[in-house]
Amino acid sequence: MASQHRKPRPSGTRVAGIRTPALATAALTSMALLSQTANAAPSADDKPSLEEVEKKVDDLYRQAETATEQYNAAKEKTTKQRKRVDALLDNVAQRAQKLNEAREQLGSFAAAQYRTGASAPDTATFLLADSPQDYFDQTQLMGRLTDRQKGAVDDYFTEQSETMKKRQEATQSLETLTDSQNDLKTAKATVQKKLSAARTLLSQLTAEEKARLAAIEKEKQQEAARKAAELAKQQQAAEAAQAAAAQQESSTSSSADTSSSSPSSSTPATDTSYTTKAEKALAFARAQIGKPYVWGATGPESYDCSGLTQAAWKAAGVTLPRTTYDQVNAGTTVSLADALPGDLIFFYDDVTHVGIYIGNGMMIHAPKPGAYVREESVYYDGESSIHSVVRPA
Structure with missing residues (x-):
C-alpha cells in the first residue's frame, strides 16, 4: 500500500553523485563539446604575452x-x-x-x-x-x-x-x-x-615584438647600471672612511712618539699579494672580452662562465675548480660591500653563474649562449640574483 504514495522517479542522469534533469544534462553536454572545440583550435588570444x-x-x-x-x-x-x-x-x-x-x-x-x-x-x-x-x-x-x-x-x-x-x-x-x-x-x-x-x-616573435623585447632589455640594463653606480659610491665612501681612520691613527701615533725620526705611512694596510694576483686575473679576463659564450668551453677561443673565471685566475697562478659549485667554496666569503677587484661573484640560489668583479659595481663574465664575454653590472639580473662573493686567493 505504501508503494501507491511513492514519488515518481525524476528523469535525467547523475553527475558526480547529483541527480540532474534532462535539460541540464543536455546543457552540460553542449558545454563539453564547446570545450573540446576550443581545445582543438586555440584562438589567437591564447598566444603568450x-x-x-x-x-x-x-x-x-x-x-x-x-x-x-x-x-x-x-x-x-x-x-x-x-x-x-x-x-x-x-x-x-x-x-x-x-x-x-x-x-x-x-x-x-x-x-x-x-x-x-x-x-x-x-x-x-x-x-x-x-x-x-x-x-x-x-x-x-x-x-x-x-x-x-x-x-x-x-x-x-x-x-x-x-x-x-x-x-x-x-x-x-x-x-x-x-x-x-x-x-x-x-x-x-x-x-x-x-x-x-x-x-x-x-x-616565433614578430619584428615588432623583438623590438619591444630589446627595449625591455635596455631598461633592465639601465636599472642595473644605476644600482652599480650606487654600489660604487658606497664602496668609495667606505674606502675614504678607512683612509681617514688610518690617517688619524697614524697622526696620533706620530704625536705620541716624538723620538721617531720618520712618521708612519698614512696608507691603509692592504694585501699587496692579492692585489698583484687579482690584477693578473683581470688583465686576462679583459683580454677575453668579445669572445663567444659556449657551454662547456674553457678557452682560448670561447668560454662558459666558470671556464672564464678558472682561466683568469690560472693566469694569476691560482688553480680554481672547474664548476661554480666548487669555485664558490674555493676561497673566503666576503660581503658585496667589501668586494675587491678580482673577487668572484656568484649568482642564483643554485650557484649556477659566476663573474669576476672589476670594481665600481661592474664585472666581467660570459653571460649566456648567443652572447659574448663582456663587462656588465653585477645587478644585470636584479639584486636578488646575487648569491655570494668569494675571494679566491
Missing part, C-alpha cells in the same frame, strides 16, 4: 646554464675516472706479466723435481691445478723445495692475490666510468634541449 615569452626564455637559459655546470662536473669526473681506469689496467697488465713469469718459474721447479725422480704429473696437470700450492701439496714436493723455491711459491700467491684485487678495482672503476659517461650524455642532451626550446620561442 611578450612578458611571458621573455620569462620563459630567461628560465630556459637559466636551466641550460644549470645543465652546463652539471655537464662540466660530469666531464671532470669522467676525465678523472678514465685516468684511474687506465692506470689500473696498466697495473693489472704489469702484474699479469709478472704472474706469467712466476708461473713459468714454478713450472720449471716441477719439471726439475720430475727429472730427479719424483713422481709428478705433467706440465698440463700443473697448469690445470687450482693453484700451484695444491699441485705441490698433492705431489708432496713442497718439502723437497729449497728456501729460494719456496719463496718463489709465496711470491706467486701474493702476486696472484694482488692481481685479483686490482682486476676487481678496475672492473668497479669501469662501471663508475660508464655511469659518469651516462651522466655526461644526459647533461649534454638537457643543455641542447633547453637551448633549442629558447631559440624556438625567440624565432
Whole structure:
C-alpha cells in the first residue's frame, strides 16, 4: 500500500553523485563539446604575452646554464675516472706479466723435481691445478723445495692475490666510468634541449615584438647600471672612511712618539699579494672580452662562465675548480660591500653563474649562449640574483 504514495522517479542522469534533469544534462553536454572545440583550435588570444615569452626564455637559459655546470662536473669526473681506469689496467697488465713469469718459474721447479725422480704429473696437470700450492701439496714436493723455491711459491700467491684485487678495482672503476659517461650524455642532451626550446620561442616573435623585447632589455640594463653606480659610491665612501681612520691613527701615533725620526705611512694596510694576483686575473679576463659564450668551453677561443673565471685566475697562478659549485667554496666569503677587484661573484640560489668583479659595481663574465664575454653590472639580473662573493686567493 505504501508503494501507491511513492514519488515518481525524476528523469535525467547523475553527475558526480547529483541527480540532474534532462535539460541540464543536455546543457552540460553542449558545454563539453564547446570545450573540446576550443581545445582543438586555440584562438589567437591564447598566444603568450611578450612578458611571458621573455620569462620563459630567461628560465630556459637559466636551466641550460644549470645543465652546463652539471655537464662540466660530469666531464671532470669522467676525465678523472678514465685516468684511474687506465692506470689500473696498466697495473693489472704489469702484474699479469709478472704472474706469467712466476708461473713459468714454478713450472720449471716441477719439471726439475720430475727429472730427479719424483713422481709428478705433467706440465698440463700443473697448469690445470687450482693453484700451484695444491699441485705441490698433492705431489708432496713442497718439502723437497729449497728456501729460494719456496719463496718463489709465496711470491706467486701474493702476486696472484694482488692481481685479483686490482682486476676487481678496475672492473668497479669501469662501471663508475660508464655511469659518469651516462651522466655526461644526459647533461649534454638537457643543455641542447633547453637551448633549442629558447631559440624556438625567440624565432616565433614578430619584428615588432623583438623590438619591444630589446627595449625591455635596455631598461633592465639601465636599472642595473644605476644600482652599480650606487654600489660604487658606497664602496668609495667606505674606502675614504678607512683612509681617514688610518690617517688619524697614524697622526696620533706620530704625536705620541716624538723620538721617531720618520712618521708612519698614512696608507691603509692592504694585501699587496692579492692585489698583484687579482690584477693578473683581470688583465686576462679583459683580454677575453668579445669572445663567444659556449657551454662547456674553457678557452682560448670561447668560454662558459666558470671556464672564464678558472682561466683568469690560472693566469694569476691560482688553480680554481672547474664548476661554480666548487669555485664558490674555493676561497673566503666576503660581503658585496667589501668586494675587491678580482673577487668572484656568484649568482642564483643554485650557484649556477659566476663573474669576476672589476670594481665600481661592474664585472666581467660570459653571460649566456648567443652572447659574448663582456663587462656588465653585477645587478644585470636584479639584486636578488646575487648569491655570494668569494675571494679566491
